[in-house]
Structures are given as structure tokens and as C-alpha cells.
Amino acid sequence: MERTELIREVERLKAERNAVILAHNYQLPEVQEVADYVGDSLGLARRAAETDARVIVFAGVHFMAETAAILNPDKTVLLPDLEAGCSLADTITPEDVRRWKDEHPDGIVVAYVNTTAEVKALADVCVTSSNAVEVVAQLPKDRPIFFLPDMFLGAHVERETGRKMDVWMGECHVHAGIRTEDIERALAAHPGAEFLIHPECGCSTNCLFMKPDAKMLSTSQMVAHAKESPAQEFVIATEVGILHQLAKQAPGKTFIPVREDAICEYMKKITLEKVYESLRDLKHVITVPEPTRQAAQRAIEGMIAVG
Ligand code: 13P
Ligand code: SF4
Structure with a gap:
């Protein structure tokens, strides 16, 4: 099918199925363009919690669709490609979390939203990159905290809140692959540019020096900042899918990625064709077993309320 016909079919099926398409900022431009909402993990979770649609097509990765399913047990949540996973979410298992909890009966588990439903179900509260600092700052000061699974976001939260935490040593291969040298090169070539960096980046500590x-x-905070800032040029350290929203929301400004090859292959599994097939065949349905769903929902609702 030609692209214009695919877009027409997606629109037709969306109306027929009473469906909404939610897309992450790292999605392919043509997928972002058919979405009803494009945003970061927190914005997407909030939209998923609010929608009246019967069907949610999640143009993102598995943990994001799972989060939507946890919040909407009565709706059909679809992920167009089941191989859209997340290397960061894969770094930690429920057993790893249980072990820490057994050793710290008074501990608080803070799970980044980039985790499986089983891990979320063991957490006290979830966070995203946009509210992790705020959530941790509000936690009781006299109890140990386990922050998982991203070590660089964990270091950022420790730096900003002044709280010492047990941090799981996980990383995202895309953000960990962005090196100090890449940033040095981009900043030297664009000395007047503002520098926006995602806290999952491995070099995030060095870059502050x-x-x-x-x-x-x-990702959505980057878009909001670029729109409002008087600066005309920005060096961007994150997955390059964000460049589409940046250019669209802040037209006329210049965005320089520190690495052109910072590409999440999981995010790119979702194509326009697969979004169409997902709506046509109502596939692939994402569900979470009820006890896990209920436990994970508590932790996600704590996250949605902050920031
Ligand atoms: P955001 O919530 O900032 O969009 O990040 C999601 C993600 O997967 C980063 O790699
Ligand atoms: Fe996961 Fe990294 Fe891809 Fe984000 S960019 S979905 S953290 S693998």
C-alpha cells in the first residue's frame, strides 16, 4: 500500500475502532505524524490514564504499552511489534528486587518506568526522567532507597536531591553509547549553542564539568525548553527520533545531535505499516495478570501524580 493510502486507512480504522494512537518522541517521523499524542513516558502514561477511546495503539516500546494496560484493564492496548523491547528494562529481574527488599525490610523501592510490570509490582513508586528528582525528594529521609534500573539517572537524582541511594547498575545501550568525546566535539563546533542532555546518558556526570x-x-522537557528558550541553536544528547518533534515544535531553530547514530532499534520496530496492521487485526494485545497489574498500578499512580 502507498503511504498516503496507509495514512488514510489508519485514520479510517481509528474511527471505526474508536482507537487512539499514542507515540513516543523517539518514533519514526511518519508514525509520530499519525499519532493523536506524541510525548515522553510521563505524558504518555497520563494520556493513557485519561483517554475515553476503547483501543490504545501504543507506538513505543513494550514497557510503555504495559503501563497503558496496567492503567486500563477494560481497554484493548495494542503494541504493533512485540519485539519493541528495551535494553534497560531487561537489566533487572523481579528476583533482583526481592533480594534487596529482603535485606532492607524498611526500604523504599523507586522504579524507573523503563521496567517490566513484574518489577513495577514490587516497587513503592515509579518515576520517569521528568519527575524522578521530585519524587525522590518527597520520600521519607530515614529509610533506605533502592533506585532502579538506570545508574546514570540514579546518579543524577542523588546529585540533585543530595540523597544517597542503592542504585542498580543498569544502562540503556543507546544513551550509554553517547560518549564524553562526542559531546566535547559537538560543543566545540557549536560554542554558542545551548546543551540539552537526557539523564540516561552515560556521560551526564562529566558533561556538567x-x-x-x-x-x-x-524528551518532552527538551521540546518545551527549545520552544521557550531565546537560543537559536541546541546541541542534543539523546536518541535522534526527538529531532522530528524539536524541528516541528520549534521551527527555524537548529538542533545538532551529538551522535547521528544514537538510534534505538526497539523504537524503530514500529513502522506505519505495522500501526495499520495493528489496527486492522487488533494485534498485539498487551495484558498484565490481575494481581501484578493491581500492585503495579499503585506504583504508577504515585508517579502520575507528581511533576
Ligand atoms: P523520556 O521519558 O524522557 O521520553 O525517556 C524515555 C526513554 O526510553 C529514554 O530512553
Ligand atoms: Fe530503552 Fe534505551 Fe530504547 Fe529508551 S532508548 S526504549 S531506554 S533501549
Whole structure:
């Protein structure tokens, strides 16, 4: 099918099925363009919680669709490709969390939303890159905290809140692959540019020494900042899918990725064709077993309320 016909069919099926398409900022441009909402993990979870649609097509990765399913047990949540996983979510198992909890009966488990439903079900509260600092700052000061699974986001939260935590040593292969040298090169070539960096980046600690006014932001916070800032040029350290929203929301401004090859292959599993097939065949339905869903829902609702 030709692209214009595919878009027409997606629109037709969306109306027929009473469906909404939610897309992450890292999705392919043509997928972002058919979405009803494009955003970061927190914005997507909030939209999923609010929607009246019967069907949610999640153009993102598995943990995001699972989060939507946890919040909407009575709706049909579809992930167009089951291979859209997340290397960061894969770094930790429920057993790893149980072990820490057994050793720290008074401990608080803070799970980044990039985790499986089983891991979320063992957490006290979930966070995203846009509210992790705020959530942790509000936790009781006299209890140990286990922050999982991203070590670089964990270091950022420790730095910002002044709280010492047990941090799981997981990383995202895309953000960990962005090196200090990549940033040095981009900043040297664009000395007047503002520098926006995602807290999952492995070099995020070093970059604050290089550029103390670096802004550590979630993907949607980057878009909001670029729109409002008087700056015309921005060096961007995150997955390159964000460049589409940045260019669209802040037209006329210049965005320089620190690495053109910072590409999440999981996010790119979702194509326009697969979104169409997903709506046509109502596949692949994402469900979470009820006891796990209920436990995970408590932790996610704590996250949605903050920030
Ligand atoms: P955001 O919530 O900032 O969009 O990040 C999601 C993600 O997967 C980062 O790799
Ligand atoms: Fe997971 Fe990294 Fe891809 Fe985000 S960019 S979905 S953290 S693998």
C-alpha cells in the first residue's frame, strides 16, 4: 500500500475502532505524524490514564504499552511489534528486587518506568526522567532507597536531591553509547549553542564539568525548553527520533545531535505499516495478570501524580 493510502486507512480504522494512537518522541517521523499524542513516558502514561477511546495503539516500546494496560484493564492496548523491547528494562529481574527488599525490610523501592510490570509490582513508586528528582525528594529521609534500573539517572537524582541511594547498575545501550568525546566535539563546533542532555546518558556526570549550564531533561522537557528558550541553536544528547518533534515544535531553530547514530532499534520496530496492521487485526494485545497489574498500578499512580 502507498503511504498516503496507509495514512488514510489508519485514520479510517481509528474511527471505526474508536482507537487512539499514542507515540513516543523517539518514533519514526511518519508514525509520530499519525499519532493523536506524541510525548515522553510521563505524558504518555497520563494520556493513557485519561483517554475515553476503547483501543490504545501504543507506538513505543513494550514497557510503555504495559503501563497503558496496567492503567486500563477494560481497554484493548495494542503494541504493533512485540519485539519493541528495551535494553534497560531487561537489566533487572523481579528476583533482583526481592533480594534487596529482603535485606532492607524498611526500604523504599523507586522504579524507573523503563521496567517490566513484574518489577513495577514490587516497587513503592515509579518515576520517569521528568519527575524522578521530585519524587525522590518527597520520600521519607530515614529509610533506605533502592533506585532502579538506570545508574546514570540514579546518579543524577542523588546529585540533585543530595540523597544517597542503592542504585542498580543498569544502562540503556543507546544513551550509554553517547560518549564524553562526542559531546566535547559537538560543543566545540557549536560554542554558542545551548546543551540539552537526557539523564540516561552515560556521560551526564562529566558533561556538567564541561558545561555547567547543561540542561538535564526528559524528551518532552527538551521540546518545551527549545520552544521557550531565546537560543537559536541546541546541541542534543539523546536518541535522534526527538529531532522530528524539536524541528516541528520549534521551527527555524537548529538542533545538532551529538551522535547521528544514537538510534534505538526497539523504537524503530514500529513502522506505519505495522500501526495499520495493528489496527486492522487488533494485534498485539498487551495484558498484565490481575494481581501484578493491581500492585503495579499503585506504583504508577504515585508517579502520575507528581511533576
Ligand atoms: P523520556 O521519558 O524522557 O521520553 O525517556 C524515555 C526513554 O526510553 C529514554 O530512553
Ligand atoms: Fe530503552 Fe534505551 Fe530504547 Fe529508551 S532508548 S526504549 S531506554 S533501549
